[in-house]
Amino acid sequence: MTFKTTFSLVSGFALALAACGDSEPEPDANSMAADMEANQTAEYDPMERDYPLSEEIQARRDAFDSDAFQAEYSGFRDEIAAEQIRMGANMDPDAEMTEDDRAEMEAASQPRDASTNMRTRSNMTWSYLDRNDDDQLSVAEYAIWAVPLDPNATMPNDQGEPQLSADQANRAADSFFYYDIDGDTYLSRREFTSARRGENYGS
Ligand SMILES: [Ca+2]
Ligand SMILES: [Ca+2]
Incomplete structure (x- = not known):
């Protein structure tokens, strides 16, 4: 400014x-x-391109349980809607703040997206996204970042809960498996950094 x-x-x-x-x-x-x-301030939007998947990656992508992913994702959305500041779940109140904690405090204090009241992508820290604190991102954890969605918006489903569209779910999964270079069906910090930068591995 x-x-x-x-x-x-x-x-x-x-x-x-x-x-x-x-x-x-x-x-x-x-x-x-x-x-x-x-x-400098706009973060790469993973929903705006296609992800060519090799045969090997496509096989992992096909084996993945989309229903479980959507259920996990909905749970995370509910959590996020209910909280303001995310701190490490295992954090000892007397312990020194870690870099992750500091980054999270800083990000949590930033203005939210005006239209959705969600954090902007660039303010979604690693510890914010890693809901179960296992230092890797599942597809559902990754989708919190990949698919910005208003947790208060009601989509036409049975529970009246926010839900991913089929296209959003597919694209989030495609990009997830595209960036899961070691094929362990999780994104490491390094793999997520590549996703965040929108790195292109060619087709
Ligand atoms: Ca995790
Ligand atoms: Ca991986």
Whole structure:
């Protein structure tokens, strides 16, 4: 905010100077800066591309239990809707804060998405997503990040509970297995970092 305001002032001053002289018009530095800022804050959206899966990965993908995934996911959504700050479940109150705890405190204090009241993707920390604290992400844990969804929105199902659409569930699973490089059906921190960056392994 401060940077942007300062930049606009400086840039406006430069443009005013340029208008007084004979120099050529400068490129629109303001919009370039805005683009750069947007690129730094916007997090990759895993739902916006297709994931080519090798035969081996596709086999793991096909073996995965989609119903169990959806049930687990719904449970996590309920938890998230009910809590504000997520701390390590095994955290000793007298213990030093870990890096993860600090990152989580910081992320929890950030503004939420205005339309869904969910955390924005970039504020979903590892400890926030790793619901069972086993230091790896299941498909359902990963889907919390992959599929932003308003926990209060009611979709037309029997319980009136929020539910993934078939397309959301499929795409979340495709991308999960795409980034599960070692094939253990969990995402490690390293694998999730690749997902988060939207790394492309080619087709
Ligand atoms: Ca986990
Ligand atoms: Ca893995």
